[in-house]
Amino acid sequence: MKHARNPAADMAIWTAAIAVLGFLLLPLVIVLLYAFDASSVQVWPIRALSLRWFSATWADEEVRSALLISLEVAGLATLLATVLGTLAALGMNGLSTRSMQAGSFLLTLPIALPGVLTGIAMNSFFTLLDIPFTFITLVIAHTTFCMVIIFNNVMARLRRLPPSLREAAQDMGATPWRGFVTVTLPLLAGSVMSGMLLAFALSFDEVIVSTFTAGSETTLPLWIFGAIRLGQHMPEVNVVVFAVIAITILPIIAGQKLAANASREH
Amino acid sequence: MGPNVLMWNTKDITTAPTSWSIIYDKAYAGVITVPDNPIQIADAALYLSHTKPELGITDPYELTQPQMDAVVTLLKEQRALVKKYWALASDEVDLFKSGDAHVGAAWPYQANTLRAAGVPVQDIIPSEGATGWADSWMISTHAQHPNCAYLWINHVMTPKVQAQQALSFGETPANTKACAEMDALQPGSCKQYHADASPAYFSSIKFWKTPVRQCGNGQNTCLDYSAWQRAWQQVKQ
Amino acid sequence: MTPGRKLLGHIALLVPPFGWLGIFYLGSLSVLLLSAFWQVDAMSGEIVRDWTWENFRILFSDTTYTVIARRTTGIALLVTVTDIILAWPLAWVIARKVGPRLKLTLLVLVALPLWSSMLARIYAWRLILGHDGVLNWGLRLVGLPDQNVAFTNIALWIVFSYLWLPFMLMPMVAALERIPASLLDAAGDQGATPWQVFRTVVFPLAIPGMAAGSVFTFAVTQGDYVAPMLVGGAGSEFIGNVVYSNVGVSGNVPFAAAFSLVLLAMVAAYMLLARRFGAFDAQ
Numbered sequence: 001m002k003h004a005r006n007p008a009a010d011m012a013i014w015t016a017a018i019a020v021l022g023f024l025l026l027p028l029v030i031v032l033l034y035a036f037d038a039s040s041v042q043v044w045p046i047r048a049l050s051l052r053w054f055s056a057t058w059a060d061e062e063v064r065s066a067l068l069i070s071l072e073v074a075g076l077a078t079l080l081a082t083v084l085g086t087l088a089a090l091g092m093n094g095l096s097t098r099s100m101q102a103g104s105f106l107l108t109l110p111i112a113l114p115g116v117l118t119g120i121a122m123n124s125f126f127t128l129l130d131i132p133f134t135f136i137t138l139v140i141a142h143t144t145f146c147m148v149i150i151f152n153n154v155m156a157r158l159r160r161l162p163p164s165l166r167e168a169a170q171d172m173g174a175t176p177w178r179g180f181v182t183v184t185l186p187l188l189a190g191s192v193m194s195g196m197l198l199a200f201a202l203s204f205d206e207v208i209v210s211t212f213t214a215g216s217e218t219t220l221p222l223w224i225f226g227a228i229r230l231g232q233h234m235p236e237v238n239v240v241v242f243a244v245i246a247i248t249i250l251p252i253i254a255g256q257k258l259a260a261n262a263s264r265e266h
Numbered sequence: 267m268g269p270n271v272l273m274w275n276t277k278d279i280t281t282a283p284t285s286w287s288i289i290y291d292k293a294y295a296g297v298i299t300v301p302d303n304p305i306q307i308a309d310a311a312l313y314l315s316h317t318k319p320e321l322g323i324t325d326p327y328e329l330t331q332p333q334m335d336a337v338v339t340l341l342k343e344q345r346a347l348v349k350k351y352w353a354l355a356s357d358e359v360d361l362f363k364s365g366d367a368h369v370g371a372a373w374p375y376q377a378n379t380l381r382a383a384g385v386p387v388q389d390i391i392p393s394e395g396a397t398g399w400a401d402s403w404m405i406s407t408h409a410q411h412p413n414c415a416y417l418w419i420n421h422v423m424t425p426k427v428q429a430q431q432a433l434s435f436g437e438t439p440a441n442t443k444a445c446a447e448m449d450a451l452q453p454g455s456c457k458q459y460h461a462d463a464s465p466a467y468f469s470s471i472k473f474w475k476t477p478v479r480q481c482g483n484g485q486n487t488c489l490d491y492s493a494w495q496r497a498w499q500q501v502k503q
Numbered sequence: 504m505t506p507g508r509k510l511l512g513h514i515a516l517l518v519p520p521f522g523w524l525g526i527f528y529l530g531s532l533s534v535l536l537l538s539a540f541w542q543v544d545a546m547s548g549e550i551v552r553d554w555t556w557e558n559f560r561i562l563f564s565d566t567t568y569t570v571i572a573r574r575t576t577g578i579a580l581l582v583t584v585t586d587i588i589l590a591w592p593l594a595w596v597i598a599r600k601v602g603p604r605l606k607l608t609l610l611v612l613v614a615l616p617l618w619s620s621m622l623a624r625i626y627a628w629r630l631i632l633g634h635d636g637v638l639n640w641g642l643r644l645v646g647l648p649d650q651n652v653a654f655t656n657i658a659l660w661i662v663f664s665y666l667w668l669p670f671m672l673m674p675m676v677a678a679l680e681r682i683p684a685s686l687l688d689a690a691g692d693q694g695a696t697p698w699q700v701f702r703t704v705v706f707p708l709a710i711p712g713m714a715a716g717s718v719f720t721f722a723v724t725q726g727d728y729v730a731p732m733l734v735g736g737a738g739s740e741f742i743g744n745v746v747y748s749n750v751g752v753s754g755n756v757p758f759a760a761a762f763s764l765v766l767l768a769m770v771a772a773y774m775l776l777a778r779r780f781g782a783f784d785a786q
Contacts, residue, residue, distance in 0.1 A: 006697055014592075094513070113726070114723065120746060351737055353732065
């Protein structure tokens with residue numbers, strides 16, 4: 001860097017960045033803090049600390065079954081979305097910019113259009129076809145809006161891959177399929193994985209579309225919504241959030257590492 | 267069943283109110299909360315039947331268009347004073363707990379919950395009377411085991427279950443025999459929840475009913491519930 | 504490979520994902536479009552499948568719905584602008600100012616909220632903004648007067664800006680990372696002031712990132728009903744709340760469908776606009 005640094009401007013940027021980060025993390029800190037609140041009624045500041053809500057939550061059957069359903073829905077939807085999103089990216093790679101933009105636009109719709117719209121549309125669709133609202137409708141809905149996450153990640157990676165790589169493999173006598181499996185796929189693995197983590201997170205926390213497509217299934221966010229609205233299990237909600245973060249912190253770090261590596265390998 | 271009561275924080279409002287007028291009073295702008303429900307129109311109609319007798323409101327659930335217009339005008343003025351329309355009991359409990367609301371329309375349940383949490387609130391049926399609700403059990407015509415449903419209903423009608431339910435929610439039991447059970451569980455609760463009240467008490471409460479086009483007087487000039495829903499949306503904006 | 508076979512290969516790959524989208528998503532949207540022209544029988548509550556403009560007539564003649572649509576769009580735009588402003592310093596620091604280790608830490612911290620219940624975080628704002636909450640507690644500590652922002656549109660604006668900020672940050676970090684350092688150096692060498700470098704080099708190159716982020720901040724705010732329900736006050740109704748209560752409470756799906764089509768039109772218009780600024784030129 002040859003051009004002169006401006007310490008005052010640097011200072012201002014850093015201060016602003018830290019303030020914004022604080023804004024982003026403050027509510028989370030509060031949620032995590034209240035997991036240790038002894039009282040069942042949340043009042044600031046906390047009067048007494050306790051671990052009793054951890055055992056209460058662990059013993060709560062409803063929480064356990066909601067957690068299980070959420071894991072199943074998010075897992076299945078992520079797998080389906082991974083297959084479909086990767087196929088879409090591979091199929092669109094090499095098409096004209098125009099068709100690529102159109103395809104990307106279409107894939108983005110389910111996540112960019114407001115959840116209430118996607119939710120009520122799918123609700124009317126299944127109702128019209130007399131399909132009952134079950135676990136399956138929930139997975140279909142979640143897959144639909146998770147696809148684009150995988151697609152974006154894989155597409156970004158594909159565009160950075162020099163086409164010469166696969167051509168070289170084919171010049172050396174590899175079939176297109178072999179060239180794909182041995183050259184392209186391993187290079188895509190990182191971006192697929194980080195996309196999967198993001199898709200899983202998205203599905204795991206989705207409320208609005210789920211409300212309209214879940215029928216009598218209760219996912220974890222739907223249980224939380226109920227708990228907040230009835231106002232009777234707030235401490236358990238905080239414990240659940242605490243536990244989810246504690247369990248997922250490692251996958252998040254792994255995911256960010258994968259994404260960072262993927263973007264560095266130009 | 268139970269009334270829709272007037273509840274206030276006794277620390278913030280030291281002179282006990284006796285009239286619903288307090289929730290339409292500009293002096294309390296920003297600290298009022300009322301339910302987010304079209305049936306809230308009936309509460310305003312009940313109030314207007316006392317303050318504006320010239321409107322001729324006899325039953326708060328039977329409103330003609332001119333009467334509805336007057337109610338909507340009152341409620342739109344009230345909107346500027348309302349902190350939040352509460353959709354669920356927990357919303358109102360939070361509002362009083364955090365000090366964001368000082369007075370509002372409530373169920374006895376919220377008053378009980380707040381007192382248990384140490385928030386100083388008081389609730390009354392104001393001089394104009396109150397609207398009220400009576401919940402009932404229904405059996406679906408598609409029920410696969412109607413006999414089981416009947417057994418269940420018999421079970422929830424027993425004095426003991428009625429007493430437990432009444433104490434848990436802060437409501438009046440339908441079975442008057444629950445009185446003794448209630449006092450056994452929590453002394454004085456029979457009287458507190460009006461389980462022993464006279465017929466005069468119940469007639470002071472205008473229980474919820476679905477508004478229909480037929481007015482009580484045989485005319486078809488009243489507004490039905492879908493009109494009430496539209497009016498409520500206009501009030502809330 | 505012949506061009507014909509190559510095309511066939513593309514089609515074979517594209518059929519499953521776009522078949523899925525076509526059936527489940529476009530199919531759903533078509534049903535939504537249709538049902539907006541149906542009605543609900545006032546007596547029986549059954550849906551009457553006769554073609555009518557009645558729902559749209561009510562929507563456009565009753566000022567209630569115009570007010571709600573205007574409020575929804577206004578707050579969505581405000582949130583988008585706020586998030587762009589808030590994202591700049593942090594995105595710049597993450598993209599260009601820190602080493603790989605600190606960068607990873609910061610990215611994890613930004614992603615962390617996305618992994619923890621959105622609902623619980625919205626609820627936390629009640630504890631922050633409430634009359635006896637964290638904010639006023641802090642203000643009293645330093646001797647400042649209480650603020651009454653809980654359950655107002657200001658609270659809604661703060662909470663929405665908070666909720667969608669990571670979605671603005673991510674694409675902006677990606678866009679800023681891609682600016683070659685040599686370009687900045689070259690501009691500096693030619694005697695450009697930092698402000699000129701920002702205006703003529705950095706900002707234009709960050710536009711696709713901001714556009715991509717804004718699609719989310721704008722659209723997601725426009726369609727939400729959860730935050731207005733939890734932290735909004737009297738006069739915080741969003742289009743989503745009307746849709747939600749018409750489906751849930753009144754059982755009037757056709758009217759909800761009609762209002763959500765208005766929503767669809769507004770968001771689609773915004774997406775087309777954002778496309779012109781490169782929002783969909785996948786990184």
